[in-house]
Amino acid sequence: MTNLKQVLNQPRGSKDSYNWLVISLIKALAVICCVMIAVFFIIRIVPGDPAKMILGEYSTPEALKSMHHTLGLDLPLWEQFMRFLKTLFTQGDTGNSIVMGTSTRELIMQRAPVTLLLIVMACVLAIFVSLLLATVAATHKDKLLDHLIRIFPTITLGMPIFWVGLLLILLFSVRLGWFPVGGVSEGWIGTLHSLALPAITVAFSQIPTLVRSLRAQMLEVLESDFVVTLKGAGIPSRVILFKHVLRNSALPTLMLMGVNISYLIGGTLVVEQVFGIKGIGSLLFTSISKRDFPVIQGIALYCALAVVIISLLIEIISWWLDPRTKGKQ
Amino acid sequence: MTSGLKRIWNTPSLLVGLIMFAALILLTVFIPYISPYDPSEQNLSAFLQPPSAEHWLGTDQLGRDLFTRLIYAARTDLKIMVLAEIIPFCIGVFLGMLAGYYGKWIDTVITLLSDTLIAFPFYLIVIIVAFASGAGERGIYITFILVGWIVFARVVRGLSASFRNQEWVASAQTLGLPGVKIILRHLLPNVLPQAVVVLMTDMIGLLVAIVTLGYLGIGITPPTPDWGTMISDGQPFITTAWWLSAVPGFAVVYTGIALSLLGDGLADIWRKK
Numbered sequence: 217m218t219n220l221k222q223v224l225n226q227p228r229g230s231k232d233s234y235n236w237l238v239i240s241l242i243k244a245l246a247v248i249c250c251v252m253i254a255v256f257f258i259i260r261i262v263p264g265d266p267a268k269m270i271l272g273e274y275s276t277p278e279a280l281k282s283m284h285h286t287l288g289l290d291l292p293l294w295e296q297f298m299r300f301l302k303t304l305f306t307q308g309d310t311g312n313s314i315v316m317g318t319s320t321r322e323l324i325m326q327r328a329p330v331t332l333l334l335i336v337m338a339c340v341l342a343i344f345v346s347l348l349l350a351t352v353a354a355t356h357k358d359k360l361l362d363h364l365i366r367i368f369p370t371i372t373l374g375m376p377i378f379w380v381g382l383l384l385i386l387l388f389s390v391r392l393g394w395f396p397v398g399g400v401s402e403g404w405i406g407t408l409h410s411l412a413l414p415a416i417t418v419a420f421s422q423i424p425t426l427v428r429s430l431r432a433q434m435l436e437v438l439e440s441d442f443v444v445t446l447k448g449a450g451i452p453s454r455v456i457l458f459k460h461v462l463r464n465s466a467l468p469t470l471m472l473m474g475v476n477i478s479y480l481i482g483g484t485l486v487v488e489q490v491f492g493i494k495g496i497g498s499l500l501f502t503s504i505s506k507r508d509f510p511v512i513q514g515i516a517l518y519c520a521l522a523v524v525i526i527s528l529l530i531e532i533i534s535w536w537l538d539p540r541t542k543g544k545q
Numbered sequence: 546m547t548s549g550l551k552r553i554w555n556t557p558s559l560l561v562g563l564i565m566f567a568a569l570i571l572l573t574v575f576i577p578y579i580s581p582y583d584p585s586e587q588n589l590s591a592f593l594q595p596p597s598a599e600h601w602l603g604t605d606q607l608g609r610d611l612f613t614r615l616i617y618a619a620r621t622d623l624k625i626m627v628l629a630e631i632i633p634f635c636i637g638v639f640l641g642m643l644a645g646y647y648g649k650w651i652d653t654v655i656t657l658l659s660d661t662l663i664a665f666p667f668y669l670i671v672i673i674v675a676f677a678s679g680a681g682e683r684g685i686y687i688t689f690i691l692v693g694w695i696v697f698a699r700v701v702r703g704l705s706a707s708f709r710n711q712e713w714v715a716s717a718q719t720l721g722l723p724g725v726k727i728i729l730r731h732l733l734p735n736v737l738p739q740a741v742v743v744l745m746t747d748m749i750g751l752l753v754a755i756v757t758l759g760y761l762g763i764g765i766t767p768p769t770p771d772w773g774t775m776i777s778d779g780q781p782f783i784t785t786a787w788w789l790s791a792v793p794g795f796a797v798v799y800t801g802i803a804l805s806l807l808g809d810g811l812a813d814i815w816r817k818k
Contacts, residue, residue: 243660250661261677261687370809373746374801376753378760379776379794386787482666486757500669501761504676516673520664 237532244528251520255310256300258516259287259509270314270507286314287509310513315506320514323499330400331495334411335484338418343469346423347462350430354438355457365431369424377483381417381490388413398492414491421483426472433468437461467534474530478523552814559810565803573620582610584617585768593786605775605789606782615796618770623800625682625765626752629689630744636690637697638740642728644698645705655702659695667692671754672763680763685755693751700743704736738815745808749801756797772797 259266267283268275275283284290288299303311309321316323353365389397395413400406437443438461446456473480488497496515503511553559572579587607594604602611644655662670671688678687708714717727758764759773767774772793779789 246657247660247664250657251664254661254665258673258677261674263679370805371798371802373805374749374753374798376756376760376773376776376794376797378757379790379797382776382780382783382790383794386783386791390784390787478663478666479668480666482668482671485666485672486668486761489761500672504672504763512673512676516665516669519666519669523664523666 255517311510327499337415342419342422346426353431354434372424377421378490437464556810558806562806576616580613582613584614614770633693637694641698641701645702742812
């Protein structure tokens with residue numbers, strides 16, 4: 217809620233629009249630089265010796281030494297960072313996997329398509345259902361349906377996403393047999409079919425916040441002067457709803473998705489684990505169990521970059537779409 | 546005192562939230578007297594039993610009483626939830642006030658820091674830090690000290706910035722009070738209510754994160770009972786004994802509803818004031 221307000225209150229078109237654009241670009245660049253530094257320090261969070269964590273308590277001093285060398289831990293901190301940056305800019309990743317030897321980027325690119333498809337499916341589903349519920353709630357303000365829809369976030373806020381996934385598996389896969397219990401089937405239709413339940417799970421975690429904000433947004437539009445005028449002019453309320461109210465809600469929905477993209481990606485990684493989908497999430501957990509630090513760092517880097525870039529794009533698109541921007545140029 | 550009680554009585558969401566939360570706390574305190582079982586006592590002759598008079602919620606795959614484990618797990622999870630929230634709350638409120646009150650470069654640095662951490666998907670950063678700092682309670686505390694403060698800093702920053710231009714701050718400044726004093730004596734009491742309301746919602750997120758880490762095997766380590774590990778332990782039996790995984794989840798949802806109502810109620814009370 218606060219997030220949406222913050223986003224909406226940004227001075228779009230109010231002062232110098234292009235100044236705003238340049239400032240957002242600089243901000244995003246600064247965040248990207250900081251993200252790189254943060255990713256570099258991931259291996260430093262380990263209390264004690266990371267090499268010991270990778271090789272186990274009883275490793276030989278020689279093995280430890282060669283692992284230090286592989287990870288570059290034998291160099292001074294400054295040189296380690298330079299080496300990290302060099303790999304980042306020449307190879308486009310965080311070095312090679314300790315376990316598999318292949319480059320981190322390659323591993324991530326292999327797994328990315330499934331995860332991306334899942335995220336897109338979840339997004340589409342979440343937007344569709346949220347718009348529907350928010351419209352129903354806003355047009356039935358303070359009636360039973362509205363109250364029911366408004367109770368929804370209070371209940372779902374405390375639902376662990378993986379647990380929701382398990383319950384859905386229990387109901388739709390085990391009891392009803394509509395969907396496979398886990399994994400991804402072959403072919404386009406098979407893929408979509410097996411990703412449906414995971415997508416519903418991810419969408420489910422997004423819907424409450426979306427509905428809450430969209431309902432408030434729609435009420436604002438419904439009670440605004442121009443809608444009252446349109447009603448007064450005798451235009452049927454259905455036309456007003458679809459032509460004007462929904463159109464005015466598109467922008468805030470887009471912005472909200474931008475704010476939520478980080479939660480969406482994080483939730484997807486966890487849900488993949490529940491459904492046994494071989495995407496970025498499962499790569500993350502295999503790397504964690506094998507203590508494969510470069511891959512973990514690579515995943516963190518790519519996800520954070522995706523979040524920064526997507527948020528920036530959405531900011532720019534909504535700035536572009538916002539009628540207030542054009543009016544004042 | 547009486548007026549305070551009356552106000553609570555007149556705010557149904559707060560009242561219901563308080564009762565729900567108090568009931569849970571009472572259960573965790575008195576569980577040794579309520580249940581004759583030990584949470585980790587195995588009884589292999591009575592495994593995977595459905596709910597019955599002896600075992601209210603049945604038993605798990607090792608014959609442990611599910612109800613007893615559920616409440617002992619509440620002890621662990623609620624304790625960690627509260628403890629893990631204290632330091633991030635203090636850091637967040639303080640940094641938020643600094644950023645909002647002083648603005649300029651302090652604000653830029655704090656905002657950049659929080660923007661950077663928020664760029665990492667929440668569960669990704671929680672999973673990585675909890676893993677890197679070593680599974681268990683300590684890892685959870687470290688994780689949330691690192692990422693938990695952002696929510697509070699963001700809310701408090703906005704509030705403080707809006708107070709900065711108000712008369713009472715200006716008059717305190719003309720009286721020559723040092724910035725630290727204005728922040729602690731005048732700004733803090735004004736931002737605290739909102740921060741506490743956020744705290745209630747944030748605790749839900751934290752609890753869910755603790756449970757998720759437990760489920761993924763990088764949170765609380767067995768044999769300590771925890772709702773997350775209970776859910777993952779029950780997962781292989783989802784076709785035969787679905788309640789093993791379902792019930793601990795409902796406990797999380799119950800706690801979430803209680804905290805959510807508490808937050809709504811507190812917000813109502815402070816708004817009316």
